Amino acid sequence: MSNIVCIGAGQTGRGFINRFFRNDRVIFLDKNDELVKKLQERKEYSVSFGSTRSPMTLNNFEAYDINSSEAMDSLSNANLIMISIGRNHLKELTKPLESALKKNTEKSIDIVLCENGVNVKRELSAIESIPGVHLAEAIIFCTTLKEKNSLDIFSEDLDYLPYDAIALGHKLNYENLVPEEHLDILMQRKIYTYNCISAIISYLGYYKGYEIYSDAANDEDINLCIQNIVHTLNQCICREYNIAEKEQERFSNLAIRKFKNKEIIDTVERNARDVDRKLGEKERIIAPLLIMNKYGVFSKDLLLVAASAIYYGEKTNTLKKLPSDYFKILPKKQQDMITQYVDDLFKNKKGRI
Numbered sequence: 007m008s009n010i011v012c013i014g015a016g017q018t019g020r021g022f023i024n025r026f027f028r029n030d031r032v033i034f035l036d037k038n039d040e041l042v043k044k045l046q047e048r049k050e051y052s053v054s055f056g057s058t059r060s061p062m063t064l065n066n067f068e069a070y071d072i073n074s075s076e077a078m079d080s081l082s083n084a085n086l087i088m089i090s091i092g093r094n095h096l097k098e099l100t101k102p103l104e105s106a107l108k109k110n111t112e113k114s115i116d117i118v119l120c121e122n123g124v125n126v127k128r129e130l131s132a133i134e135s136i137p138g139v140h141l142a143e144a145i146i147f148c149t150t151l152k153e154k155n156s157l158d159i160f161s162e163d164l165d166y167l168p169y170d171a172i173a174l175g176h177k178l179n180y181e182n183l184v185p186e187e188h189l190d191i192l193m194q195r196k197i198y199t200y201n202c203i204s205a206i207i208s209y210l211g212y213y214k215g216y217e218i219y220s221d222a223a224n225d226e227d228i229n230l231c232i233q234n235i236v237h238t239l240n241q242c243i244c245r246e247y248n249i250a251e252k253e254q255e256r257f258s259n260l261a262i263r264k265f266k267n268k269e270i271i272d273t274v275e276r277n278a279r280d281v282d283r284k285l286g287e288k289e290r291i292i293a294p295l296l297i298m299n300k301y302g303v304f305s306k307d308l309l310l311v312a313a314s315a316i317y318y319g320e321k322t323n324t325l326k327k328l329p330s331d332y333f334k335i336l337p338k339k340q341q342d343m344i345t346q347y348v349d350d351l352f353k354n355k356k357g358r359i
C-alpha cells in the first residue's frame with residue numbers, strides 16, 4: 007500500500023487532489039493550525055459539483071501541522087508526496103523535506119508539485135538531488151473553491167490531472183492521473199491561455215467594480231477584450247508551440263466557457279491576488295506579450311490588462327516593485343503605453359473599460 011502525503015490542505019489539496027486517492031489513506035500536512043485542528047476534529051468534509059454530479063464525502067485522511075513530529079514521520083515513510091501550497095511557498099518546504107527525506111536511505115519517493123507556474127520545480131531544486139527522489143510537476147485545470155466557515159469545497163466537475171511522466175521516470179497508477187510527455191509545453195500553454203484569460207477578467211473586472219468572477223467574465227466590454235486578445239494570442243501560441251489552430255481554439259474556448267459559468271461562484275479577488283507573482287516574466291500577462299512580440303504583433307488590449315494589474319496592485323498596496331520595473335523586458339513603446347493606460351485608469355479616462 008502507498009503512503010500518500012498531501013502538503014497543503016487548501017482548496018486544491020482537499021477539494022481536488024484528495025479525490026484521486028479517496029480509496030487510500032492520505033495524510034494532510036498544512037501550516038494553518040486552525041485548518042489542521044478542524045480536519046482532525048470533523049474527520050470528514052464534502053466536495054460538491056453543482057447540478058452536474060452528486061456531492062462526494064471524503065473521510066480518508068489524517069491531518070497534522072507541517073512542523074510536527076507526525077509530519078516528519080509521515081514524510082519519511084511516504085512513497086508519494088503531492089504538494090499544492092502556492093508557488094511562492096514552495097521554498098518553505100526545502101528544510102522539512104530535506105530532513106525527512108535524508109533519513110529515507112533506500113526507498114524511492116515521488117514528489118508531485120501541483121501549482122500554477124512555469125518551471126515551479128526550480129523552487130525545490132535543493133531536494134531533487136536527494137537519492138531516490140523523483141520530482142515532477144502536474145497541472146491543475148480544475149477550479150476548487152472553499153465554502154465560508156466550513157471545510158467543504160465547491161468544485162468544477164473535472165477529474166483530470168496531467169503530470170510529467172518523463173521527470174518522474176515512471177507512471178502513477180491512479181485513475182485520472184494522466185502521464186504527459188511534454189508537460190512543460192502544456193503548462194506554458196495553460197498559463198498563457200487559461201490564466202491569461204483569468205487575468206483579463208480579474209484585473210479589468212476589479213477596475214469595473216465586480217466582485218463575482220463570472221459576472222466580470224460575462225461583462226460585454228470585458229468579453230470584447232477577451233475576444234481581441236485571444237484572437238491574436240491563439241495564432242502566436244500555435245506558432246510558438248506548433249499546435250493546430252483548431253486545438254488551440256478548443257483549449258481557449260474551454261477556458262472561456264468555464265470562466266463564464268455562473269454556477270461557479272468564484273471571486274475576482276481569488277483570481278487577482280498575488281499580483282506581483284502574476285506580473286512575472288514567465289507569467290500570464292508578460293509572457294503572452296513577449297510571444298506576440300516574437301511574431302511581430304501586439305495587443306493594445308493586453309497592454310491595458312497589464313495596466314489594470316498595476317492599478318489593482320496600487321489600490322491593494324501589493325506591488326513589490328516600482329510599476330515600471332515589471333515591464334522593463336518589453337519594448338519601450340509598449341512600456342510607455344502601459345504607463346499611459348495606468349494614468350488613464352487612475353483618472354478614470356478609460357470609458358467603459
Ligand SMILES: NC(=O)c1ccc[n+]([C@@H]2O[C@H](COP(=O)([O-])OP(=O)(O)OC[C@H]3O[C@@H](n4cnc5c(N)ncnc54)[C@H](O)[C@@H]3O)[C@@H](O)[C@H]2O)c1
Nearest residue numbers: 014016017018036037038091092095098121122146149150
Ligand atoms: N483553487 C483553484 O481553483 C486552483 C486552480 C488551479 C491551480 N491552483 C493552484 O493550486 C495551488 C494551491 O492553491 P489553492 O487554491 O489550493 O490555495 P489555498 O490557499 O486554498 O491552499 C493552500 C494551502 O497551503 C497551505 N500552505 C502554504 N504554505 C505552506 C507550507 N509551507 N507548508 C504547509 N502548508 C502550507 C496553506 O495554509 C493553505 O491551506 C496554487 O499554486 C494555485 O495557483 C488552484
Ligand SMILES: O=P(O)(O)OC[C@@H](O)[C@@H](O)[C@H](O)[C@H](O)CO
Nearest residue numbers: 122147148149200201204276277
Ligand atoms: O491560482 P493562481 O493564483 O495562480 O491564479 C488564479 C486563477 O487564474 C487560477 O486559479 C485559475 O482559476 C486556475 O488555474 C484554473 O484555470
